[in-house]
Amino acid sequence: MILLDLPYSRDFMLRMFEEDGIEPQVAITTPNIEMVRSLVGNGYGFAILHVQPRCDVSLDGQPLIRIPLEGRYRKPVIGLALLQHTKRTRLLQEFQNHCMVEISDDHIPGMSLREKFAVAV
Numbered sequence: 001m002i003l004l005d006l007p008y009s010r011d012f013m014l015r016m017f018e019e020d021g022i023e024p025q026v027a028i029t030t031p032n033i034e035m036v037r038s039l040v041g042n043g044y045g046f047a048i049l050h051v052q053p054r055c056d057v058s059l060d061g062q063p064l065i066r067i068p069l070e071g072r073y074r075k076p077v078i079g080l081a082l083l084q085h086t087k088r089t090r091l092l093q094e095f096q097n098h099c100m101v102e103i104s105d106d107h108i109p110g111m112s113l114r115e116k117f118a119v120a121v
Helices: 009-019 033-041 090-102
Strands: 002-004 028-030
Touching: 002 009, 002 033, 028 033
Parallel strands: 002 028
Antiparallel strands: none
16 A cells, blocks of 8 residues: 555544454555556555546556455545634635635536546545
């Protein structure tokens, strides 16, 4: 396994395996998603990611294959955090509205509408 080593992502992914009683053999960890994609594209292992870039090749041109996960896995939570006394500007309200419309269990920005996520948001 090539593990994306970012806060929350690492624990989230490893917990998926743990819940099924599996301990993955982590070959390489990196905080860079494009490094993960390049390592996978060059045959160094597999990865599980929260996001599905539209591009089916790694940065160095190697083909990538997406395989949706089966089973009931916990979904990551996306939220908008604001300080208690943050002024609710029109821009902030428009951004919040945009997120509520554009991000769902079936779609996140960057995904093709016809594709589904392995782990939905």
